Amino acid sequence: MSDAFAVRRRPLDLVPFYKGLFLALVAAFVVVPLLATVLGGFKTLGELRTNPFGLPESWEWENYAGILFSGRYWQMLWNSLVISSLTVVLTLIVASMAAFAFAHIHFFGSSMMLSYLTMGLLFPAATAILPLFIKVRDLGLLDSYLGVALPQVAFGLAMSILLLRRFFKDLPHExxxxxxxxxxxxxxxxxxxxxxxxxxxxxxxxxxTFVHSWNSYLLPLVMLNSEALYPWPLGIMIYQGEFSADWHLILAFITLTLLPTILLFIFAQKHIVAGLTAGAVKG
Structure with a gap:
């Protein structure tokens, strides 16, 4: 009897409720802007100003169709794909070899060198944009895919090496x-x-690395001069005039260009979680 009474008087555990509420708030914080962007692409410019978050009164499919059937959109998408793929391949090659050396090969100055690489996390590319421009110009890589990919590789190596090194060290030493x-x-x-x-x-x-390179704006803006080489972030400028901007077309353009990265995250979600949580639990 006493055991049954104790079970009935057990206090309610509210921790799962608070966790679910927190996750719901985070999901809403992420989903609401994306949903507003998608719906904004179906509106006219006037309706977007008066009703930015509601459903469109009349669905303007021409906004998306005009972008999809334009050769410029696919050219910019191709440029973004080439730059991002180059960045990913070079980053994985260099970072994996460096991480393996730091994880398994003991040499003089390895700790100091690793700390030096870690300091790269403190400095974004914007802080060194002028020296980067001068160096890329001296190498003759201005207005080329490599002129954008190589600086992105350089600034992405620190985080990549740290992630890979942690995983390599957790592999059985035997x-x-x-x-x-x-x-x-x-x-x-x-x-x-x-x-x-x-x-x-x-x-x-x-x-x-792919998503970071795909969404990069500053480096392509500085390193590229030819519109034929522009990635998609620079393509937004074609919808911006001197005194106004076609925001409904900008939102439609952003939706179409973010779709590949969203699909990539969906398909690679299991690998991302497995890679980030590997080695988190010992024993």
Missing amino acids: LLEAALVDGCSYVEFFRHVTLPLSRPILATVGTI
Whole structure:
């Protein structure tokens, strides 16, 4: 009887409720602007000013159709894809090799060098835009895909190396010892053992790098002069006049260009979670 009474008097656990409420607020904070952007693309400019968050009175499908059937939109999308793909490939190649060295090879100054790389997280690309422009100009890479991709790689290496190094260190050290005993070199172990086992973190770093490069605005604006090479963030300028802007077309353009990254996150979600949580629990 006393046990049943104690069960009935057990206090209600409100922690799951507060967690759900917090997650709902975060989801609303993210979804509401996206939904307003999508709906804004279906409105006229006048309706967008008077009714920015409500449903359109008349759905203007021409806003999206005009963008989709224009060759300029697909050219800018292609430019963004090339720049982002170059950035991802170069970042994964350089960051994975550097992270492997920091994780498994002990050499003089490794800690100091890792700390130096970590300091790169404190400085965004905007703080060094003038030296970057001069260096890219001296290399003859202005107005080219590499002129945008290489600075993005440089400023994305710090975070990429830290994520990859943490994952590499959590791999069983016995694998490396057994490989070295069998005569396997560090390069062979990195290529045939470490990389195949590191697909989750490679997918995580690749996705984060791709999205960051896809949405980059400042570096393409400074490094590119030809409109034929403009990525999609610079394409918004064609809808901006001297005294006004076609905001309904801008919102439609943003919706169409953000759709690839949203789909990428949806399909790579499992790999991203697995890569970020790997090694978080010991034992």
